[in-house]
Amino acid sequence: xxxxEATMILERSAMRPRCQPIWRKPSFVVAIAVLSASAASGxxxxxxxxxxxxxxxxxRRAGVTADASIRLGGAISSLRIIGWxxxxxxxxxxxxxxxMFDGGIAKVESGPGRGAKYFxxxxxxGYVEGADLEVRMPARARFWAKSGSANIAVSGVTGGLDLNxxxxxxxxxxxxxxxxxxxxxxxxxxxxxxxxxxxx
Numbered sequence: 001x002x003x004x005e006a007t008m009i010l011e012r013s014a015m016r017p018r019c020q021p022i023w024r025k026p027s028f029v030v031a032i033a034v035l036s037a038s039a040a041s042g043x044x045x046x047x048x049x050x051x052x053x054x055x056x057x058x059x060r061r062a063g064v065t066a067d068a069s070i071r072l073g074g075a076i077s078s079l080r081i082i083g084w085x086x087x088x089x090x091x092x093x094x095x096x097x098x099x100m101f102d103g104g105i106a107k108v109e110s111g112p113g114r115g116a117k118y119f120x121x122x123x124x125x126g127y128v129e130g131a132d133l134e135v136r137m138p139a140r141a142r143f144w145a146k147s148g149s150a151n152i153a154v155s156g157v158t159g160g161l162d163l164n165x166x167x168x169x170x171x172x173x174x175x176x177x178x179x180x181x182x183x184x185x186x187x188x189x190x191x192x193x194x195x196x197x198x199x200x
Contacts, residue, residue: 074120
């Protein structure tokens with residue numbers, strides 16, 4: 001090999017594009033970013049608050065006095081309040097999976113409780129369908145509820161009612177005791193439908 005041939009080989013080598021490692025190529029970096037985004041979106045847990053999503057049952061039972069004070073608040077979509085002739089409180093229903101339903105009876109030294117407080121907590125504010133609950137309590141008990149948009153039905157209750165909602169409906173088919181706590185304004189503008197009591 002003469003001097004001229006050696007010089008031409010070196011020049012061709014210098015002009016040849018160098019091979020980049022695949023992980024440094026811009027196209028490969030873009031592909032990694034796209035795949036990472038797709039994987040992240042695929043790993044998101046389903047929103048349990050969507051309509052028709054998986055729901056879990058809840059049930060709470062406790063002995064209470066006939067004139068107990070019961071409070072319930074939180075992300076509730078449907079609530080049925082039923083007064084009965086038993087000195088006990090029973091709350092049943094369903095909540096979307098991943099939600100919290102908590103609370104209990106106020107502590108007493110002995111005998112049934114005179115007060116109870118429960119709440120429903122959603123993991124996010126953008127829920128579509130909240131808790132679906134039924135509350136059975138002594139007919140003379142006092143009941144307080146607060147939620148966003150909810151459909152509430154009351155029957156058999158002769159104690160006090162205080163229902164605070166910003167939308168939905170309230171239907172009362174019993175005659176709660178008179179007092180400011182039963183004023184329709186307590187529903188924050190939601191009309192109250194009063195139906196004839198089914199109790200003789």
